[in-house]
Amino acid sequence: MKQIWIISRRELQSFFNSLMAYIILVTFLGFSGFFTWLFGSDVFFVKQASLQSFFGIAYWTLFFFIPALTMRLFAEENRSGTIELLVTKPINDWQLVLGKFLSTLLLIIIALVLTLPYYITVANLGPVDHGAVWSGYLGLILMSAAYISIGIFTSSISNNQIVGYMLALFIGIFFQIIFGLLAGNLSGFIGSILDYLSLSTHFESISRGVIDTKDLIYFLSIIFIGLVLTEGNLAKKRI
Amino acid sequence: MDIIVENLTKKFGTQRAVDNVSFKVKTGEVLGFLGPNGAGKTTTMRAITTFLTPNEGTIKFGNLSIYDHPDEIKKHIGYLPENNPLYQDMPVIDYLRFCARLQGIKKSKIKSKILKMVDLCGLEGEKHKKIGELSKGYQQRVGLAQALIHDPEVLIFDEPTAGLDPNQIVEIRKLIKKIGKEKTVILSSHILAEVEATCDRIMIINKGKIVADGTSDELRKHTQGKEILKITIEDGEKNEIFKALQKINSVEVVDFIDKNLNSFEIQSKPEMSSKKAIFKMCIEKAWTLTELTPFETKLEDVFRELTMN
Incomplete structure (x- = not known):
């Protein structure tokens, strides 16, 4: 556990040292704030004291931002060779993978915490379904964790950060929208499988305030599979 | 801590980078690996540091095998890889602190250890700079500092003096000789004078096989x-x-x-x-x-x- 935290801490430090963290935080808050308060189907347009519009926007912004954060994590270590120093220190592959995973998740959580003023403002405008807001945040965190796990995996594949980014988007877009669209067109067994695979289905049900174990298992398995594949990739490089 | 390598074989595809190599290094011995490019020096060292898993053979540190106790063994190794990879965007002090933490050095001792390394490796003036801003020689010193910070029993240096100026080379050699009295040191180089000056024992590797092993005098007589x-x-x-x-x-x-x-x-x-x-x-x-x-x-x-x- 200690080793995991040491890795996370260094990664977080690196996010903030390289301005990456600030850029992500500012653009994320800018985007989500703009569409929540000023433009499109914003809070004043729908005339409801709810954060649904914010969750809808955050769902897409995080989808594009997360690969930008994760693409560096292993690709850069592989390219510069620092991975060699890292894995010869008293640390195992799992601690390394989890440390990197945790660092990015923490940065996303920081970003989400900074949007809490939206919640407070909306709560002052009218009656808010507090349960739905909190489960919406939980949904965002779970969804981010799933994409971080995919992003870390694609980053571990090559030495090239751009490859990591594009591949993460490519895999992500299936979960984000394509499975959902296909499920709408197909019926029967295949349709229901695709519907289950679609991340948006699970995200929407959570962000509406219904926390079902089925959804939790879905997110946790994506996270788990992504991390297992990453660990496998690390081990494979050393054989 | 003795290092015992037995029948080590490492293949890349069909090519045998290291072919059935066996040797032993005792505590207090400085072993120099010599060999032309692509002879298998780096591969052997990477296998010893547990970075690469051998196809065949075993490596033991005292009684500990790399297969059964990798985490325990890694605590005793100080490693300076080839080309000295470092986090370019990290300040020297932060990087050394990160390494000290990973090595499990007690919180209360971290600061004094870092200062000791800064002093030993002559990084006083550069300690707050980012590693990427340092010259190659100073980066090499940072690499040495991170390898030595936890006072390991085994030191593995892959071309430790690459990119250093003649004065620094002499300093580093002195340092290695000094450290080598109590520890087990393996270093590789293709500068013959360097190996002769720093090592108690020389091993020449060619095409993945050991072709000579002995002191420099023994090799000459050979x-x-x-x-x-x-x-x-x-x-x-x-x-x-x-x-x-x-x-x-x-x-x-x-x-x-x-x-x-x-x-x-x-x-x-x-x-x-x-x-x-x-x-x-x-x-x-x-x-x-x-x-x-x-x-x-x-x-x-x-x-x-x-x-x-």
Whole structure:
């Protein structure tokens, strides 16, 4: 556990040292704030004291931002060779993978915490379904964790950060929208499988305030599979 | 802590980078790996540091095998990889702190350890700079500092003096010699003088196999079957000297080096020395012997002989 935290801490430090963290935080808050308060189907347009519009926007912004954060994590270590120093220190592959995973998740959580003023403002405008807001945040965190796990995996594949980014988007877009669209067109067994695979289905049900174990298992398995594949990739490089 | 390597084989595809290599390094010994590019030096070191998993064979640190106790073993290794990869965007102090933490150094001791390393590796003026801003020599020092910070029992340096200026090279060599008295050190290099100056034992690797193993003197004897002397004799007629030299029993070949200076190269028969006989001959004939120099076989020659086909 200690080793995991040491890795996370260094990664977080690196996010903030390289301005990456600030850029992500500012653009994320800018985007989500703009569409929540000023433009499109914003809070004043729908005339409801709810954060649904914010969750809808955050769902897409995080989808594009997360690969930008994760693409560096292993690709850069592989390219510069620092991975060699890292894995010869008293640390195992799992601690390394989890440390990197945790660092990015923490940065996303920081970003989400900074949007809490939206919640407070909306709560002052009218009656808010507090349960739905909190489960919406939980949904965002779970969804981010799933994409971080995919992003870390694609980053571990090559030495090239751009490859990591594009591949993460490519895999992500299936979960984000394509499975959902296909499920709408197909019926029967295949349709229901695709519907289950679609991340948006699970995200929407959570962000509406219904926390079902089925959804939790879905997110946790994506996270788990992504991390297992990453660990496998690390081990494979050393054989 | 002794390192025991047994039948180590590492393949990349069909190519055997390291082929059935066995050796042992004792505590207090500095072992130098020599070999041409692509001989398998780095691969062997990577296997020892647990970075690469061997295809066959075992590596043991004392009683601990790399397969069963990798985490325990890694605590005892200080490793400086080839090309010295470091986080370019991290300040020196932060990086050393990160390494100290990973090595499990107690919180209360981290600061003093870092200061000790900064002092030992001469990083005082650079400690707050980002690693990427340092010159190559200073980066190499940071690499050494991170390898030494947890006071490991085993040190593995892959080309430790690459990119350093001559003064720094001398310093680093001194440092390695000093450390090597209590620890087990393996270093690789293709600078022969360096290996000769720092190592107690030299191992020459070629095409994944050990072709020579011993002290530098032993290696020289290995190829030096015959004594070679350079002599210069004054006050004599060159052809007469030439003939007289040829008559000496132990002399096999006589050759002119410089006809005007009367200097000759003399090769003795195997396991025989002609020094005394030459001296006696000069006294008898009243010639003045102004030079008698034994040619030493250089490590370069040994190296070339063993690694060239």
